[in-house]
Amino acid sequence: MRKLFLAACLLQSINFTSSAQDATPNQNIPYSYPFYQKLNKQFYDRNSKLHSSIKGFYADDSLLNSRYSELMKVGTDSLNRRSWLRRKLTEEHLLNFTAPDYTVYADFLPDFQIGREFDESKTTWKNTRGFQIGGAIGKKFSFYTNAFENQGVFANYLTRYIDSNKVIPSEAAEDLKISGKTKDYAYATALLSFTPSKYINIALGYDKNFIGDGYRSMLLSDVAANYSFLRLRTSLGNVQYQTIFSYMLDNGAERLTSDRRLGARGKWNAMHYIDWNVNNRLSIGFFQAITWADAEPEGKRGFDFNYVHPFVFLRPIEGLNAESPDKLRLGLNTHYELLEKTTIYGQFMFDEFTAKEVFAGKGYWANKWAAQLGFRGSDLANVESLNYLVEFNTARPYTYAHYQRISNYSGMNQPLAHPLGANFRELLGIMNYSYQRFDFQGQATYARYGLDTKGTNYGKNINLGYETRSVQYGSHVGQGIKTNLYFTELKVAYLLNPKYNLRLEIGGVYRRESSEGLTSKNTQLITFGLRSTFRNLYQDF
Numbered sequence: 001m002r003k004l005f006l007a008a009c010l011l012q013s014i015n016f017t018s019s020a021q022d023a024t025p026n027q028n029i030p031y032s033y034p035f036y037q038k039l040n041k042q043f044y045d046r047n048s049k050l051h052s053s054i055k056g057f058y059a060d061d062s063l064l065n066s067r068y069s070e071l072m073k074v075g076t077d078s079l080n081r082r083s084w085l086r087r088k089l090t091e092e093h094l095l096n097f098t099a100p101d102y103t104v105y106a107d108f109l110p111d112f113q114i115g116r117e118f119d120e121s122k123t124t125w126k127n128t129r130g131f132q133i134g135g136a137i138g139k140k141f142s143f144y145t146n147a148f149e150n151q152g153v154f155a156n157y158l159t160r161y162i163d164s165n166k167v168i169p170s171e172a173a174e175d176l177k178i179s180g181k182t183k184d185y186a187y188a189t190a191l192l193s194f195t196p197s198k199y200i201n202i203a204l205g206y207d208k209n210f211i212g213d214g215y216r217s218m219l220l221s222d223v224a225a226n227y228s229f230l231r232l233r234t235s236l237g238n239v240q241y242q243t244i245f246s247y248m249l250d251n252g253a254e255r256l257t258s259d260r261r262l263g264a265r266g267k268w269n270a271m272h273y274i275d276w277n278v279n280n281r282l283s284i285g286f287f288q289a290i291t292w293a294d295a296e297p298e299g300k301r302g303f304d305f306n307y308v309h310p311f312v313f314l315r316p317i318e319g320l321n322a323e324s325p326d327k328l329r330l331g332l333n334t335h336y337e338l339l340e341k342t343t344i345y346g347q348f349m350f351d352e353f354t355a356k357e358v359f360a361g362k363g364y365w366a367n368k369w370a371a372q373l374g375f376r377g378s379d380l381a382n383v384e385s386l387n388y389l390v391e392f393n394t395a396r397p398y399t400y401a402h403y404q405r406i407s408n409y410s411g412m413n414q415p416l417a418h419p420l421g422a423n424f425r426e427l428l429g430i431m432n433y434s435y436q437r438f439d440f441q442g443q444a445t446y447a448r449y450g451l452d453t454k455g456t457n458y459g460k461n462i463n464l465g466y467e468t469r470s471v472q473y474g475s476h477v478g479q480g481i482k483t484n485l486y487f488t489e490l491k492v493a494y495l496l497n498p499k500y501n502l503r504l505e506i507g508g509v510y511r512r513e514s515s516e517g518l519t520s521k522n523t524q525l526i527t528f529g530l531r532s533t534f535r536n537l538y539q540d541f
Contacts, residue, residue: 026142026195027134028203029068031056031210031222032534034441035501037387037432040378042067044335044343046280051240053275053285053333054233055210058193058201074498075437093499097135104135107500109146113529117155119522126152130187130533132500140195146533147188153181155525157511158539166251167413170537172225189226189535203231209244211273211287212333213345214391215430216418218370219287219331220271222536224248224414238277245270245308248411252463253293254404267293267406270307273333280337287331287349293406327407329400342377349417351399351409365459365466365475370395370417380431387432397423397450397459397475398466408462415462419541423460424449425477428540437495439503445487445540450480451515483515487540493531502532509539 029036036055042063043052050064059065076091088094093105111128130148137143150171154162162168162178168185177184191205208222209231229246246269253265268291275285292304304326335345349370357364374391399422400409409416420426426447433440450458456470458480471479493505511523 026139026193026201027059027136028142028144028191028193029057029059030144030189030534031208032501032536033215034432034439035071035534037376037378037389037430038071038385038434039064039067040376040387041341044337044341044377046337046340049238049277051235051275051277051283052335053211053213053283054240054242054273058195060195060198072498074495076498090497091499092497102135102137104133105499106133107131107532109148109500109532110502111148111150111529111531111533113152113527113531115155115525115527118524118526120156122153122156124153124155124525124527126150126529128152132533142193143191145188145190147186149186151182151184154183155509155523157513157521157523161541165413167225169414169419169539169541170223170225170535172412187226199235201231201233203233205229205231209271211285212347212372213335213343213376214347214372214374214393215389215428216372216391216393216426218347218349218372218393218395218417219273219333220289221415221417223419223538224410224416225412227411240275242273242275243271245303247303250406250410250412252413253406265293265406267291267411268303275333282337283335285333287333288328289331289409290326290328291402291407291409292326327402327409329409338375339377341379342375344375345372346374347372349399363471363474363476365398365469365471365473367475368396368399368401368422370399370422383433385434389428389430391426391428393418393424393426393428394477395420395422395424396477397471397479398469399423399459400462401459401464401466403465403467405463405465410462413463419538420447420449421460421462423458423477423479439491439493439495441489441491441493443487443489443540445485447485447487448478449483449485450478451483452480456480481515481518483513485541486510486512489540497532500532501534502530505529505531 042048043050059068093107095106097104109130109132111126113126115124117124128148128150130146132146134144162183171187172185189207191203191207193201193203195201206226206228208226209220210222211217211220227246227248229244232243234241248267250265250267269289271289273285273287275283277283290307329349329351331347331349333347335343338344351368353367354364358367372393374389376389378387380386380388395418400415400417402408415421424447428445430443449460451460452458457464457468458470488510491505491507493503496502506528509523509525512520514520
């Protein structure tokens with residue numbers, strides 16, 4: 001009893017020395033679309049100079065800092081009249097140490113879910129125990145880490161995907177135990193950030209990145225599992241420049257004959273993106289990414305310092321490597337603030353093309369590109385906190401693939417862009433409304449794509465080398481087994497603690513996949529859970 005009393009006194013003293021935490025100037029805001037859409041008014045405003053397409057954000061702008069701090073205090077008692085236990089459960093970090101020159105916080109992160117898949121009369125569940133530790137030292141250095149231990153039984157369509165690709169969508173492919181119905185896996189994230197001046201930020205992480213203004217990204221998304229990276233950001237006036245050097249694993253790639261190491265084969269990426277706010281309405285960004293890996297017969301190439309220079313156009317360098325296996329991709333991202341609180345945005349990505357074949361109009365297989373067009377906004381119909389998005393995405397067959405799997409545009413068996421890979425069209429809409437601690441979200445998605453039959457390659461699976469392609473000319477989106485996908489999801493949540501997004505959530509999913517000549521695959525799922533953390537776990541594919 002005495003030990004419990006002393007522990008309670010210690011926790012009370014920790015709480016007493018810290019008030020409700022505001023964002024520090026260098027604090028990273030972990031990327032999660034459901035949370036980031038609540039920042040729409042700060043980013044998609046004619047008076048805003050923020051760069052909306054480079055995520056995750058830092059709370060380095062007064063408007064963003066103010067809004068983030070406001071969201072971290074939803075439903076809290078500013079007069080501090082609530083009991084210590086209630087404050088810990090509903091409005092504060094579990095542990096919070098604050099001093100004039102540093103801040104450190106820590107939380108327990110549960111994700112406990114139970115559900116029912118009615119078509120299969122199957123009970124689904126997830127048992128996740130995690131933690132997060134974050135903070136800042138001064139105004140220049142911040143850190144964040146989380147880790148999770150997970151077990152679960154998934155809906156049948158997810159189980160088929162896991163068993164086939166040996167990956168938990170958006171979470172893990174290493175240390176994964178997938179035998180039987182129950183999946184057992186771990187997940188971790190880490191980020192160290194240093195901002196020596198207001199013009200530059202350096203981050204070292206094991207995490208994800210996202211480029212774009214939409215729900216999806218055709219350039220770089222957070223669909224795949226975490227990977228190691230070094231990220232540099234430079235801001236000068238209306239221009240922000242980002243360079244990412246990353247190392248990813250591909251446990252499905254062919255091993256090198258000279259490689260005696262255990263585990264998955266690795267690949268390197270150098271990704272450069274420059275974003276220019278042309279005026280108060282228009283933003284234009286240019287993207288380039290190059291992927292390379294160890295190559296036979298040496299098998300010891302490693303990091304290529306030719307790609308370190310951040311200002312050089314990479315194709316000439318890539319071309320200097322005789323018979324280079326490296327793969328370059330180029331992209332464009334733009335948004336225009338069409339109306340007050342309404343923005344139209346788009347992306348275009350060149351994977352490969354031959355000019356004479358483009359104008360010939362014969363559907364040459366190597367004319368590979370992807371595109372996005374959408375609009376999003378806030379306060380729809382003048383309803384405060386009603387956010388919305390409508391988006392169209394498409395990618396031609398064989399886009400993101402390469403002649404060898406190891407240099408395709410994927411990480412840990414999942415695409416680095418769109419979760420459907422290539423050879424698809426998709427239309428989706430999302431609406432979100434928040435009232436006090438209640439949050440309501442609905443999503444509807446329709447996609448059409450072409451599947452492969454045994455021994456064929458019609459271009460949807462980016463892990464297949466394009467030298468095995470089934471089409472030379474006449475290539476078109478949807479070739480193969482014509483398939484329609486309908487996905488609808490509704491969620492209602494009650495926010496218990498905004499500091500780490502702890503919430504009670506009930507959700508329903510209807511999914512139907514129908515293919516020519518095949519039996520439709522239907523999913524009707526309802527789930528209930530106690531959930532937390534800020535992260536995207538994609539299941540809408």
